[in-house]
Amino acid sequence: MSRSSIQIHPMILCGGTGTRLWPASRESMPKQFARLVDAERSTFQATLARVSDASVFARPTVIASAEARFIVAEQRDQLGLAADILLEPQGRDSAAAVAVAALHAAAADPQAVVLILAADHVVPDTEAFVDAVRRAAAGAQAGYTMTLGIEPDRPATDYGYIRRGEPIAEAPGAARVARFVEKPDRAGAEALITDGALWNSGYFLFRADLMLAELEAFVPEVLAAARAALEAAVTDLDFVRLDAAAFAQAPKISIDYAVMERTARAGVLPVSFSWSDVGTWDAVWQVLDHDTEGNAVRGRVSLIGTKNSLVHSQGEGLTAVVGLEDVVVVSTPDAVLVASKAHSGQVKDLVNALRASGAPEADAHLRMYRPWGWYQRIDIGERFQVKRIQVVPGGRLSLQKHYHRAEHWVVVRGTAEVTIDDRVVLVHENEAVYLPIGSMHRLANPGKIPLELIEVQVGSYTGEDDIIRVEDIYGR
Amino acid sequence: MSRSSIQIHPMILCGGTGTRLWPASRESMPKQFARLVDAERSTFQATLARVSDASVFARPTVIASAEARFIVAEQRDQLGLAADILLEPQGRDSAAAVAVAALHAAAADPQAVVLILAADHVVPDTEAFVDAVRRAAAGAQAGYTMTLGIEPDRPATDYGYIRRGEPIAEAPGAARVARFVEKPDRAGAEALITDGALWNSGYFLFRADLMLAELEAFVPEVLAAARAALEAAVTDLDFVRLDAAAFAQAPKISIDYAVMERTARAGVLPVSFSWSDVGTWDAVWQVLDHDTEGNAVRGRVSLIGTKNSLVHSQGEGLTAVVGLEDVVVVSTPDAVLVASKAHSGQVKDLVNALRASGAPEADAHLRMYRPWGWYQRIDIGERFQVKRIQVVPGGRLSLQKHYHRAEHWVVVRGTAEVTIDDRVVLVHENEAVYLPIGSMHRLANPGKIPLELIEVQVGSYTGEDDIIRVEDIYGR
Incomplete structure (x- = not known):
């Protein structure tokens, strides 16, 4: 079989909060979705684009946290690319995610070759990347669990290393893994490089059936939990939600510890393209x-x-x-x-x-993204708060009321459809509407352009937790 | 005559924009009025307080730019201290300001001893300062133009130095000035300190009549311009405004070049109190x-x-x-x-x-102080701008209109009296009012507590220059 005929199933793992890239990266918008390196697109988007060549790759699957689901969907749709989105109700480390990925791919084709990618890596040369992945896929198809090993250009102490063993005949240039080495100190890194060791990139390629067999052998509880979570999964809007109770049973363990360091069939393909995990x-x-x-x-x-x-x-x-x-x-x-x-x-x-110390800036951005758009606090005082709110065309906030504040909305762009108790009014640019304390209200954008408004809250308490949600189209 | 019987006339010079303390200090609120060192009061306020002991000092006079007049008055009033405020229509350097100070003091008493102080110095020990000033005043009364010379504690290269000459009999500890030395390099500073030279603090004490004679002798055009500007001055609200046309005739020259380096009667009193001009x-x-x-x-x-x-x-x-x-x-x-x-x-x-590069942040703060209170932009977009506005009790903005924007005002604290064309309405906390484009309007605070409101401007242009002022109680 020629290399080009292998179809590779990309599985993009979107976990992590990128804490070391604060304040741009925070839990409310982690680094893989922020536009830190390229002002035009996030590393998640670049990763998705990198595996979008349909002559090489099957439709990608994104594994993300439930919290990140609207960001993932929005960024996917901005690119106009197709991808399934699987939601983890909670992070259970990478072995559980890989198990889900292998099961998901095996459902389509038991011998599917799966590529695991992190969403936060920077690889400028897509051609070199795809070429390496195709060469590694030959090893995966031959039964190896392959990694890409980056040729080091400095004695880095913040990466793991891979020592190479015997060549793998089925994948020219590739070798069996002699040993995975944890992050070394500087002297250790220099010695490793002298010995020809490679950086562990965290990319994995494997045949779904073989990975499932390894998981069954080494961490059967992880596999069982992943299988149960996928079997009981529900489709919610655009997403496949893993079952929370089942997934919670998966032990937290990395795929490196669970499988890679124990399998007899680990392989590595040395690659020399420019690569960074932009960790700091x-x-x-x-x-x-x-x-x-x-x-x-x-x-x-x-x-x-x-x-x-x-x-x-x-x-x-x-x-x-x-x-x-x-x-x-x-x-x-x-x-x-x-x-x-x-x-x-x-x-x-x-x-x-x-x-x-309880500083809200540790995890929350000032601009908070929601399925309907975003809001941002622009001022706050003792008995008031001012927000700028943007609602995407078709967006619809929940039907809600507040016990401690009244709100004034001034539309500065677009048209708002405002429900106040049993009335529905259209509010246009340069018009305002008043929502008395305790009134049941809802904001929607019925138009074709984004709606922007300034909200002035006045009352004794203006916290986010004084929102009584009665109905919500986004299932929150 | 005993030292304690001399009454000293303090003249506080408030010029300068403190550019090197950007972004806290900017033209719209220069360092002497900002609260950089002490969060409770500005260095101007500390300077005014330092010369407030009526047993030593006559009523102080503040010489400030016309732009700074409301800040000066407000900060003076916050302290509850009395001071005359003389306004320079434009800065003409320190010789012109000293000439005005000498003329102003001489009008009350030709032999008045005048103390010139900068508004931006930090002197924590008021007692030591006042004691030094009283001792130097004895030299001034005896006919010397005295400076305070700070004992150096390091070879500073950002201050001028003073070499001491023969002792002055009438002022124990003081000496004639042998020479003023411009800011030296490091080696020069070390040599000066070895020779017993002092930092030039910029404080001057002199008898008004003698300073006027020196100005007449060395820079008669400066004195003539200052005299004409004072004679044609008008009293405007709380301020004495020097005549702009007359003052503009004063050559720009510092008092150091104009008089101090040329007079035969310069004296210096060494002092060792802690002192800084907080220049950087x-x-x-x-x-x-x-x-x-x-x-x-x-x-x-x-x-x-x-x-x-x-x-x-x-x-x-x-x-x-x-x-x-x-x-x-x-x-x-x-x-x-x-x-x-x-x-x-x-x-x-x-x-x-x-x-x-035209960056507005070079000179303007986000919060702009006005005689009626302040405003601050809190958000801006393509066709809108949002401001927070505070109006002091009794404050009254100009009667105005805009050609390019409508405004929505939401009161978040206090009560507003709003004039819209021929109506006058009271707007209370949590109430809003709309000002259509082109309407003649005015905002005032008739109450006893500060009025705060959020202003949402909507229109094709929201610049500060689209304000057509029809009437203004502050003479702007």
Whole structure:
């Protein structure tokens, strides 16, 4: 069978919150969905596009958290690409996700070759990537669980390494894995590179039936839970929701520990394309284009005497840096990070400290995305709060009321359909409507362009938890 | 005559925009009026308070720019202290300001001893300051133009120095000035300190009649312009406005060049109290209290592995710094500065570059103070703008109209008196009012507490220059 005839089933894993890329990446919009590296599309979108060639790939499947479902669907639809979306009711680590992926692919074709991809990697050269995947797929089809091993270009201490063994005849260039090595120290990394070891990219290719057999052999509870969760799954709008009770039974274990380090049939294909998991701001700086001074800037930025730095200014604000080298400055409307590049991994500790202190900025962005659009607080005072709200065409908020606040809505773009108790009114640009305290109300965009309005809340309490939802088309 | 019987006439010069303390200090609220060092009061207020002991000082006079008049009056009134306010229609450098001060004091008493003070100095020990001023005043009364010379505690290169000559018999401890030395380089500063030279603080004490004679001798055009501007001055509300045409004739020259470096009667009193002109963020860091790591923080700040740094977070936002030393981070709602302390003087170049590029943040703050209160933009879009507006009790905006926008006002605190064409309505908390495009309108606060409202502007153009003012109680 020629290599080109193998159809590969891509399974994109979208977990993780990208804590070390705070404040751009937060739980409410993790790094794989944010537009950090490329202002035009997220790494999730780039990943989906990378496996969209129908002559090589079957229709991709995205495995995401239930919370991220509307972001995933919206970003998929922006690209105009097809993909199934499987929702994990909770994260159970990668072995459970791989089990779901293998079962899902096997349902279509037991011998399907599955490619597992993370949604947060940066690989600029799609052609080289696809070529490597096709070559690795030959090894997978021959019965190996293949990984792509990146040729190191520096003694990195934040990646795992793979030592190569005997060549695999069925996949030219590939070798059996002699050993997986955990993240080494600097000296260890140098020694590994001298010995020809490769970075573990986290890409896996395997035949579905063989992976299921390995899971059955090594972690049968994981496989059983995944199977039960998939069998009891329900289709909800555009999504396949795994059964929560069944999936909760899956032990939390990574696919590396569960299978890769125990199987006798692990293989690795060395690849030399440019690759990054953009795990830290330093790593983001590495993959971006630099000016002659080594700076990577975005947004309204002004620099004097500054070198080898990353400066991102989000929103309307201006960010200026004077007389510094090797720093990261990320300015968002509600939070600013300034870090030395060398210590950018410690941003994780920072976010943990912020969580412990109860700072809302640790996990929530100021602009909160919802299935109907987004809202953003623009001002807050003792007895009031002001929000800007955008509703997509056809979007419809829940029918709701508040016990502690009245609301004034001023439409600044588009047309709103507003339900107030038993009335329904159309409110146009430059018109306002008043929602008395306790009134039952609903906002919808019946038009063809986005609806934008300014909401002024007035009352003794303006928290998000004073929303009594009576009905919601998004099943929230 | 005993020292204590001399009454000293303080003249506080409020010029300057504090460009090197951007973004906290901008033309719309320069450093002397901002609360940078002490969150409770500005350096102008601290300066006014420092000369408020009526047993030593006559009623102070403040010389300020016409633009700053309402800030000066408001900050004076907050302290409950009396002070005359003389307005310069434009800055003509310090010789012209000193001429006005000398003429103003001489009108009350030709032999009045005048103390010239800058509004932006930090002097924590008022008692030591007042004691020094009284001792220097003895020299002034004896006919010397006295300065206070600060005993250097480091070889500073950003101050001028004074070499001492023969002692002045009438003022124990004081000496004639042998020579004024411009800002030296580091080696020069070290040599000056070895020779016993002092920092030039910029405080001057002189007898009004003698200063007028010196001005007449050295810069008669400056004195003539100042005299004409004062003679033609008009009293406007609470202010004495110098005549613009007359004052414009004053050559721009500093008092140092005009008189101090040419007079035969310059004297200096060495003083050792703590003093700073807080000219840079590094200097601000120096005068602030530090934690055990050497950090001076204000606002919502989180630090990891950070030392000897100044981190100010203004507004609601959070500012985090990871793994840096000797940096300045100043975060405001519309602009962020990150600088190495050692290069903080270059902030001036930064602001000049911002001005050249037309960035509004170079000179204007997001919150703009007006005689009736303040306004702040909280959001802006293609065809709308949202502002938060506060009106002090009794405040009254101009009667105005707009050609390109309608406005919705939602009162969130207090009561508004709103004039719309020929109607006058009271609008209470949680009520809204609509001002159609082209309508003649006026906002006032008839109540006893501040009025706050959210203004939503909708229209094709929302710039500040689409305000047609028909009537204004503040003479704008």
